[in-house]
Amino acid sequence: MNLRVPYPVLIAALAVTVALLFGLSLLTGSAELGLGESLSALFADGGSGGSGGGNVVAIVMQEIRLPRALLALMIGASLGLSGAALQGYLRNPLAEPGLIGVTATASLGAVLAIYTGISAAVPLALPAMALAGAGLAVLLVQLLAGGRGGALTLILAGVALTSLAGAMTSLALNLAPNPFASLEIVFWLLGSLADRSMIHVQIAAPFILAGWLMLATLGRGLDALALGEETAASLGVRLPLLRLLAVVGTASCVGASTAVAGAIGFVGLVVPHLLRPFVGHRPSRLLLASALGGAAMLLLADIAARVLAPDEDLKLGVLTALVGAPFFLWLVVRTRRRLA
Amino acid sequence: MTLFALDRVTVRLDGREVLHGVSLELREGSFAALIGPNGAGKSTLLRAAAGLIPAEGGISLAGAPLARLSSTARARAAAFLAQEREVAWPVTVKTLVGLGRFPHRGAMQPATAEDRAHVERAMERMDVARLRARPATELSGGERARALIARALAQDTPLLLADEPAAGLDPAHQITLMEVFAELAADGRGVLASMHDLGLAARWCDRLVLLHEGRIVADGTPEAVLTPENLARVYGIEAHIGRANGGLVVQPLSRTTGR
Numbered sequence: 118m119n120l121r122v123p124y125p126v127l128i129a130a131l132a133v134t135v136a137l138l139f140g141l142s143l144l145t146g147s148a149e150l151g152l153g154e155s156l157s158a159l160f161a162d163g164g165s166g167g168s169g170g171g172n173v174v175a176i177v178m179q180e181i182r183l184p185r186a187l188l189a190l191m192i193g194a195s196l197g198l199s200g201a202a203l204q205g206y207l208r209n210p211l212a213e214p215g216l217i218g219v220t221a222t223a224s225l226g227a228v229l230a231i232y233t234g235i236s237a238a239v240p241l242a243l244p245a246m247a248l249a250g251a252g253l254a255v256l257l258v259q260l261l262a263g264g265r266g267g268a269l270t271l272i273l274a275g276v277a278l279t280s281l282a283g284a285m286t287s288l289a290l291n292l293a294p295n296p297f298a299s300l301e302i303v304f305w306l307l308g309s310l311a312d313r314s315m316i317h318v319q320i321a322a323p324f325i326l327a328g329w330l331m332l333a334t335l336g337r338g339l340d341a342l343a344l345g346e347e348t349a350a351s352l353g354v355r356l357p358l359l360r361l362l363a364v365v366g367t368a369s370c371v372g373a374s375t376a377v378a379g380a381i382g383f384v385g386l387v388v389p390h391l392l393r394p395f396v397g398h399r400p401s402r403l404l405l406a407s408a409l410g411g412a413a414m415l416l417l418a419d420i421a422a423r424v425l426a427p428d429e430d431l432k433l434g435v436l437t438a439l440v441g442a443p444f445f446l447w448l449v450v451r452t453r454r455r456l457a
Numbered sequence: 458m459t460l461f462a463l464d465r466v467t468v469r470l471d472g473r474e475v476l477h478g479v480s481l482e483l484r485e486g487s488f489a490a491l492i493g494p495n496g497a498g499k500s501t502l503l504r505a506a507a508g509l510i511p512a513e514g515g516i517s518l519a520g521a522p523l524a525r526l527s528s529t530a531r532a533r534a535a536a537f538l539a540q541e542r543e544v545a546w547p548v549t550v551k552t553l554v555g556l557g558r559f560p561h562r563g564a565m566q567p568a569t570a571e572d573r574a575h576v577e578r579a580m581e582r583m584d585v586a587r588l589r590a591r592p593a594t595e596l597s598g599g600e601r602a603r604a605l606i607a608r609a610l611a612q613d614t615p616l617l618l619a620d621e622p623a624a625g626l627d628p629a630h631q632i633t634l635m636e637v638f639a640e641l642a643a644d645g646r647g648v649l650a651s652m653h654d655l656g657l658a659a660r661w662c663d664r665l666v667l668l669h670e671g672r673i674v675a676d677g678t679p680e681a682v683l684t685p686e687n688l689a690r691v692y693g694i695e696a697h698i699g700r701a702n703g704g705l706v707v708q709p710l711s712r713t714t715g716r
Contacts, residue, residue: 208546342545343556344539344544344608347504348539351531351535352557353529354528398547399548399552
């Protein structure tokens with residue numbers, strides 16, 4: 118099935134949606150702020166870097182809502198982009214960013230930071246250890262998968278690594294020194310954008326941008342790969358380089374995302390799947406569309422989390438899975454109907 | 458000029474030696490068929506010539522050692538048509554054929570008029586132009602095979618290495634395919650295609666290369682290669698070999714004993 122929408126129109130529509138949702142995210146929160154008031158406060162002095170007791174509205178906008186909206190944008194785009202890249206590379210619509218083990222190892226790094234109490238002593242230890250976990254995942258996956266750039270060995274290595282990291286995370290929960298530590302670990306694993314600061318944005322941004330740049334180069338190679346690894350190689354695609362960029366790019370942006378927000382599932386799986394028919398199933402065109410779609414979906418989910426249960430601190434990862442899983446089931450049913 | 462040359466090439470797959478010191482050259486203007494029973498090493502030879510698998514010995518493409526060519530230079534010197542007709546996504550036939558222009562286009566360059574002309578011509582040659590808007594995954598096996606051949610033609614290379622291109626095509630399209638390959642040779646290009654249909658190979662190719670257990674056991678004109686002795690020794694068959702309409706006709710009849 119191909120849904121004919123001109124590519125520039127699709128991209129423009131998605132970009133406008135992202136911009137609107139970004140604005141809506143800035144206007145959503147427990148403090149009742151007017152539209153004009155909020156937007157002017159966003160650019161006012163007295164927020165971050167201002168002296169104590171400054172403009173409260175500016176502080177709310179600049180230090181609470183702006184980082185939250187920025188992170189939703191960056192992380193959503195990372196999940197959508199890397200999901201599209203990995204589905205293209207593995208030629209499998211069921212691939213998702215966590216498949217290569219990065220999410221699990223980054224989570225493990227963060228869990229260890231909480232478990233050992235380092236995160237309480239050193240504020241930035243948690244994202245740092247999560248990033249280290251993601252880095253380790255890249256090294257291990259590349260080593261395990263071997264040098265020739267095959268897709269199957271990459272999946273196997275990723276599955277093995279995910280299981281191992283999952284087991285170690287369970288072990289940390291099992292041996293947690295007290296119930297509060299276990300609760301903190303569990304809550305962190307659910308994924309959330311609440312109470313993040315501009316420092317989190319600053320930590321994640323370089324890795325996320327670097328990851329985006331790497332993944333953005335993959336388009337043509339992924340198109341050629343649709344004809345199989347041999348044909349792609351015969352067309353001049355350097356498969357080992359392609360795989361390296363796909364793995365390191367995904368690890369960089371998804372690892373950094375997991376480091377600041379925890380594991381957020383389903384966005385990277387569902388968004389490329391949903392948008393694929395609109396780009397004529399071409400992996401190269403899916404990259405940008407999926408990045409924008411991912412950003413839109415996560416912004417929307419984060420707004421919904423705040424609107425639906427303002428007092429409950431509904432975790433973002435829970436919400437994306439709650440919405441994503443039934444949606445995915447619907448996709449499965451629809452696919453089956455088409456095949457029948 | 459020599460389009461490709463294998464000089465005592467040995468290939469091991471999983472520690473098993475599949476090609477044993479094979480030497481082979483293909484010059485411009487030749488349409489050669491690579492024949493031999495299942496497992497003789499035909500696909501391996503084609504893959505090695507295209508630089509897709511590690512091989513010992515000397516391999517050169519367009520006069521230069523394979524190792525010294527960039528991946529793009531290789532892709533501009535030789536097109537490779539894989540035996541597996543894999544298409545992972547339901548892209549349109551036109552998009553699929555357009556992938557053949559990959560080595561001719563930079564990363565951010567849009568398709569040029571020349572690119573589009575090559576794609577159109579390739580689609581017309583393989584009779585898939587009217588399928589251009591159809592998703593490639595929804596075509597019949599033979600239609601998909603033709604679209605993939607058109608993809609290789611759109612690559613517009615001096616050399617075409619094709620692994621069983623005729624398999625799955627109906628007789629009319631088999632003849633179309635043979636005509637197209639013969640035209641390529643007449644234009645001064647070279648084609649090496651592995652084939653199982655000896656009649657088709659004998660009728661259309663100017664040269665047959667007979668591979669048996671990883672070695673070339675005969676190489677020459679169809680008449681010289683398709684002898685009753687070679688057919689009995691390599692294929693274990695007896696065949697009727699005759700002439701009709703100015704060409705060789707080969708029809709396998711029965712298995713010989715001792716196989």
